[in-house]
Amino acid sequence: MTSEIEMSQAPVLPKGERRHTVSRLVRYLLASPWRAVLMILAGMAAVALIAIGPKIMGQATNVLFEGVLGTMLVKMGVKPGTPKEVVVSHLESRGEDKFAQMIASMDVQVGVGIDWNRLAAILIFVTCVYVVSILVRLVQNFLMTRLVSDAVYTMRRQIEEKMDRLPLEYFDRTPRGEVMSRTTNDIDNISGNLQEILGELLFSVFSLIGAFIMMLTISPLLTLIAFVIIPVMALCAGIILKKTQPQFTRQWIQTGHVNSHVEEMFSGHMVVRAFGHQEAAEAEFEEKNRELYQASFKASFFSALVTPMSTFFGNLSFVVVVIVGGVHVLSGTMTLGGLQAFTQYTRQASQPIGQLASMGTMLQSALASCKRVFEFLDEPEERPDPDRPDYLGKDGSGHIDGLVRFDHVRFSYKPEEPLITDLTIEAKPGQTIAIVGPTGAGKTTLVNLLMRFYDIQSGSITIDGVDISKVSRKELRSHFGMVLQDTWLFDGTVRDNLLYGLNEGTTIPDVQMIEGAKATHVDEFIRKLPDGYNTVLTEDSSELSQGERQLMTICRAFLSDPDILILDEATSSVDTRTELLVQQAMNTLRAGRTSFVIAHRLSTIRDADLILVVNHGSVVEQGTHAQLLERGGAYASLYNSQFTEGNEES
Template sequence: MTKKPRSHTLKRMVGYILEDKLRCVLVVLAATLATVCMVLGPKIMGQATNALFEGIISKMLGAMGIPADMPKDQIIEMMKQHGLDSMTGMVSSMDIHPGSGVDFGKVAVILGITGCVFLGTVLLRWLQGWTMTRLVTNAVYRMRRQIEDKLDRLPLNYFDRVPRGEVMSRTTNDVDNIGQTLQQVLGEFVFAVFTIIGVVVMMLTISPVLTLVSLIVIPVMLLVAYIIIRKSQPFFFRQWTATGEVNSHVEEMFTGHMVVRAYGQEEQTKQEFERRNAELYHSAFNAQFIAGLNQPATMFFSNLNFVIVVVVGGLKVLSGQMSLGDLQAFTQYSRQLSQPLGQLSSMATILQSSLASAERIFEFLDEPEEEPDPAHTKDIEDVKGLVKFDHVKFSYDPAEPLIEDLSLTAKPGQTVAIVGPTGAGKTTLVNLLMRFYEIQGGAITIDGVNTREMSRHDLRSHFGMVLQDTWLFDGTIRDNLVYGVREGKTISEERMLEGARATHVDEFVRRLPQGYDTELNDETSELSQGERQLMTICRAFLSDPDILILDEATSSVDTRTEVLVQNAMNELRKGRTSFVIAHRLSTIRDADLILVVNHGSIVEQGTHDELLAKGGAYADLYNSQFANGGAIDED
C-alpha cells in the first residue's frame, strides 16, 4: 500500500474534528474571548503600577516643597536643581500632582477590573476545555465506529495475513493514543495561536520597536523546534509499530501458552519477547528523548528574549520613551508570547505520536474491502436446498491454483460428506459456499439463485455452522445458545431446553450452580472442550437453519458422546441439505453422497459402500484410518 504524506494524515485526522462544526465554532469563540481577556490583563495591571508609581513620585515631590499647581516643565527644572537629572525623563511621561500621594481608590478599581478580566479568562477557558473534550470524544467515537464497520467489511484473507494482536493494537492502543493526544493538544493549540496574535497586537500598541526586538529570537526558536520534530518523527512511528508487534506476540503466546509449556519453549518465548520489548524500549526512548529536547531549548530562547526586552525596555523607561507600567506589561506579554510558542513546539512533538497512530489506523481503514453486494439483490423465500457448484475456479494465490474446474450438485435434503487429506480444499469449499472468499470463475447457486446475486447477510442467514474450533463469547450459557437465532425471531424457554436436551447440553448445564445463567469468559474452567463443542452444536440446532455445515463437529467429544451427538445431528439434518467435513470416516457412513477431494478437485464421489467397493482413494483412507486406529490429520 502506498504510504500517504504526513500532511495528508494530519488533514484527515482533523477532518474528524471538523465534522462537529457547531462545537468547533464554540471552541474558537471561547478561545478568542479568553485571549482578549488574558491580553488585556497585563495592560490594565500596568495602569495600576503607573498609578502607584505616580502617587509615590507625587508625594516625594510634595516633600520637596513643590506646589501642587506647578507646571510640569518647572517641576523638571527644580528636580535638576536637586540633582535628580536621571529621573526627569521618566517624570516627563507621568501624570503627577505634587503632594497628592497614592490614589488607592483608583488602584483598587483598576485591580478589581483586572480580577474580573482574569476570572473571565478562567471561565472561558473552562468552557473551551469542556467543549473540546466533547469534540475529541465524539471524533474518537466516530473513528471507533468506522473501525468496527471496517472489520465487518474486510475479507478473511486480511485476518489470515495480519496477526490478531496487530489488529487489536491498531484498533485499541492507537485509537486511545489519538484520543489522549488530541485532547491534550487541540485545546491548547487553539488558545496558543490566538494568544500569540493577541499578545503581538498588544505589544505593538506599547512599543513597535521593542516588539521587533522581542521577535528576533522567534525564527531561531521555530527552526530548532522544526529540527527536533523532524528527528523524532520516525521514532514515534516505530514506537507504535513495535507496540503492535509486542501485543501480537503476547496475544499469540497467551493463546498457545499450554503448547509453549508442553514443548518447553518458555526460554525461547522470553527471548523473543525481550527482543521485541527492547525494540519498543529503544524506539520509545529515542522518540521521547528527542521530543524532550524541545522544552529546554524553548526555555533558553524564552529567557534570552526576556533579558533583551528588560535591558532595552529599561533604557527606554529611563529616557522617558516608555512608562514603568508599560514596561511591566510588555515584559508580561513577552513571557506570554514565549509560553504559547513553547507550547506549540511541544505540541508539535507530541502530535508526532498521534500522527504515527493515525497513519496505522488509516492504513487499516484503507485496506481493500470485500466486493460489495450488488445494488439489487435476490433472496430465497422458501429454501429447498438444491446447491450446485458449476465449473468453479478459485485460488488463494494466483500463482498457485487450487480449484480449477469443480462441479458438484447437492440435492435438497441430502447429506454431503467431504473427505480428503490435509490441505485438499475441504474447508475451502464451505468458505466459498458462504462467500467468505469470492470465486474467480464459474458459479455457485442455491435453488437456482447465484450466491453472488444475494447479499452476504441474506445468504448466510440460511446457514447453520459448527466448526472445529469452539467459539463462546462472554455472557451466560443461555445467551450463547440462542446466539444463532435469526434477527427478528425469538425462541421460547421450552424450545431452548428441547434443543439442549437433544444435543446433551442439558446434562452438564444442570450440574452447574447457576445453570443456564452461568457466566462464561476466557477463564471459565467449568466446561471442558467437549462440552463447549456440544454448546456450539446446540447453537446450530436452535438456529433452525435451511442448510447445515458441520466442519468436524464431533472432533472434541469422546466416543460415547459422539454416538449421542451423531443421533442428535441425524435429527438436525432431517429435511435439510447438509455438508459434513469429516476426518473420522466412521461418522459419515450414512451420508447420501461422499466427495473425496484432493488438490481442489473431486477425485471420487458416491456412497460409503460404493466407494469402498471401488477400492480407490476413499477405500485407502478408510482402511488406513482403521488399520492405524486413529483419525486422519485435521485441516
C-alpha cells in the same frame, strides 16, 4: 502483510502523504462545523480578554508608583501641590535629567499618595476580566472535547463497520494483535494527543497574536527585540520534529508487534509450556520489547528537548527585554507600568511558542497513529453486494429446499498457486454430503466458498437455482448453521450463548431451548453449573471442558434451525461415548435439511448420502460409503488406515 523488517524501518511520512493524513484528520474534526466555529470564537474572546489584562495591570502599577513618587518628592523638600512642570524644571536645574524625564512621563501629583480608590477599581476590573476569560475558556474546552470525542467515536464506529466488510483473507494474513493495536492503542493515542493539541493550539496561536499586538502598542522596538528570537526557535524546533517523527512511527509499529506476540503467546500458552518453549518465547518478547523501548526512548527523548529549548530562548528574550526596557524607563521614554506589562506579554508570547513546539511532537505521534488507522480503513473490502440482490426461498418466503450446485468453479487464494481448477458437484435437498481428504486438500475451502467468505474466480455456486453471488451475504448466511472445530463462546450467560445463532429479532421460548439442549446432551451439565442457564461464562470458559464447549456450539446450531447445516470436524473434541450421543443429535438435526460434513474420523460419516473425496481442490472420488470401499481407491485407503490404527490401539 508487510514483514516485520519492512515495518521496523518505518520511513518518514512524505510531505504529500503527511498533508493528506492531516487533511483527512481535519475532516473528522470538522464534522460539526458550527461547533468548530464556536470553539474558535470562544478561543479568540478568551485570548482577547487575557491580552488586555497585563496592560490594565500596568495602569495599577503606575498608580502605585505615581503615589510613591508624590510622597518621595515631599520628603525631598518639594511643597505639596507644586505643579509637575515646576518639579521637572527644578530637577533638570539640579542635573537630574533622567529623574526629571521619568516624572514628566507620569501623572505625579506632589503630596498626593496612592489613589487607593482608583487602584481598587482597576484591580476589580482586571479580576472580572480574568474571571470572564476563564469562563469563556471553559466553553472553548467543552466544545473542543466534544469535537475530539465525536471524531474518535466516528473512527471507532468506522473501524467496527470496516471489520464487517473486510474479507476473511485480511484476517488470515494479519496477526490479531496487530489489528487490536491499530483499533485500540492507536485510537487511544489519537484521542489523547488531539485533546492536548486542540486544547492549546488555538489558544496558543491567538495568545501569540494578541501578545504581539499589545506589545506593538507599548514599544515597537522592544517587540522587534523580543520576536527576533522566534526564527531561531522555529529552526531548532523544526530540527527536533524532523528527528522525532520517524521514532513515533516506529514506536507504534513496534507496539503492534509486541501486542501480536503477547496475544499469540497468551492464546497458545499451553502449547508453549508443553513443548518447553518458554525461554524462546521470552527471548522473542525481549527482542520485540527492546525494539519498542528503543523507539519509545528516542521519541520521548527528542520530544522532551523542545521544552528546555523553548524555555532557554524565552528566558533569553525576557532578559534582553528587561535590560533594554529598564534603560527606557530611566530615560523617561517608557513608564514602569508599561515595562511591567511588556514583560508579561513577553512571557505570554514565549510560552505559546514553546507550547506550539511541544505540540509539534504530539502531532507527529498522533499522525503516526492516524496513518495506521487510515491504512486499516483503506484496506480492500469484500466485493459489494448487488444493488438489487436476489432472495433465496420460494417467492421470498425465506424457506429454501437446499439444492446446492458447484458448477465449473475455479478458485485460488494466490493467483500463482491454483487450488480449485474445475469443480462441479451437486447436493440434493435433504442430503448429507461428507467431504473427506488429506490436510490441505481444500475441504474447508469449499465451505468458505459456499458461505461467501471468499468469492470464486469463475464458474458459479447456486442454491435452489439462485446464484449466491447475486444474493446479499447477510441473506445468504441467515440460511446456514455452522459448527466449527474451534469452539467459540463469548462473555455472557449460557442462555445468551445458546441463542446466539438465532436471526436478529428472533426469540424462542425457554421450553424449546431446553428441549434442544436435551437433544444435544447439553442440559445435563448446564444444570450442574452454579446458576444453570443464567451462569455467566468468560471468554475462555474455564468452567467447561473442551468437549462441553463443543457440545454448546452444536446446540447453538441446533436451536438456530438452519436450512443448510455445515459441520467442520464438529465432534473432534468429544469422547467416544459423547460422540455417539452427538451423532444421534446430528442425525436428528440433519433430517430434512442439506448438510455438509467435513470429517477426518471416517467412522462418523458412514451414513452420509454422498461422500466427496477431495485432493488438490478436485473431487477425485464420490459415492456412498459402501460404493467407495468397493472401489478400493483413495477413500478405501484412508478408511482402512484409520481402521487398522484403531485395531492396533485397541
